Amino acid sequence: MTFKFLKRNRSIILYGASLAILLLIMKWLEWRIVVLDNAFELYAGAVAVLFTGLGIWLANKLTSPKTNTVIIEKEVFVKRDNFVLNETEIIRLGLSKRELEVLHLMADGLSNQQIAERLFVSLNTIKTHSSRIFEKLEVKRRTQAIETARKRNIIP
Amino acid sequence: MTFKFLKRNRSIILYGASLAILLLIMKWLEWRIVVLDNAFELYAGAVAVLFTGLGIWLANKLTSPKTNTVIIEKEVFVKRDNFVLNETEIIRLGLSKRELEVLHLMADGLSNQQIAERLFVSLNTIKTHSSRIFEKLEVKRRTQAIETARKRNIIP
DNA sequence: ATTAAAATCACCCTAAAGTATGAGGGAGAT
DNA sequence: ATCTCCCTCATACTTTAGGGTGATTTTAAT
Secondary structure, three states: HHHHHHHHHHHHHHHHHHHHHHHHHHHHHHHHHHOOOHHHHHHHHHHHHHHHHHHHHHHHHHOEEEEEEEEEEEEEEEEEOOOOOOOHHHHHHOOHHHHHOOOOOOOOOOOOHHHHHHHHHHHHHHHHHHHHHHHHHHHOOOOHHHHHHHOOOOOO | HHHHHHHHHHHHHHHHHHHHHHHHHHHHHHHOOOOEEEEEEEEHHHHHHHHHHHHHHHHHHHHOEEEEEEEEEEEEEEEEEOOOOHHHHHHOOOOOOHHHHHHHHHHHOHHHHHHHHHHHOHHHHHHHHHHHHHHHHHOOOOHHHHHHHHHOOOOO
């Protein structure tokens, strides 16, 4: 933020300085080749060319590069039947034993309350487990968690 | 290729034309306000500003846009299996086309809001569909619905 | 044309799910 | 012993899901 502001300011300062210097040069030239009457158009032309260049330079400096984010979807085919538990994936994701247990019951369609009763713990505990599961699976909802876990052969 | 060449040519022609027109205007002004002696700097300044703008415009027209391409590879797990849809069951349960659609998106882990957006209908509509699905599948929650539907080969 | 089912949407309300944060106890590792 | 996970639980809050009811509009069938 601050950097950008400074950068822009620098450009403006440079622009002003260039203008001032050019005017000085022209003044000096005016004094030197005062005899020439139609030197005016020459000056104007020079100024035009110079400042066109300056404009191009400015544009290149100021325009922020566009970021093109290309998401390539790499398909990984997974078999549904003859389910084999992917322990590597579980370890990779860092899912604990209890979390897996909760995940299974989730996939069975149980509510948090029911899971809590089943495991003889409080509802809040299950909520905590759920949150951790969602974090680790990088999802937002239990239905997503089930989907993801199934695709990764964490649950049948 | 040809197009690019033409485009560039057009820009150059426009540039030349602008210059000519500006010089004409200045000539005219010179004639009009000939009395002013130090109008020269004013003209120069005007030319500078104008052609800076022109330069910026030119740069934007001519230079290819700066792009930072960020490639993100995302793994997508796809199930390919020997799933056969049980149409008899769908008919038996009386699930409509739209309800099935919603059920599928549910199983994909989408929220009601997301489903609504996907199908270009309101959130309330999806809620209604959900309720009917739960009724017909005789379940209470979406996770249960997914479980049941999967067991009955209604969804893969 | 009339009817029935399907699809759409709204409003209100409750229940469940999910987030954030903090905290305490237990088990294994260094 | 100290440290680090894991499991446990709580409180407070926000968001999403689900239930109930009623209504209008499409669409398909008779």
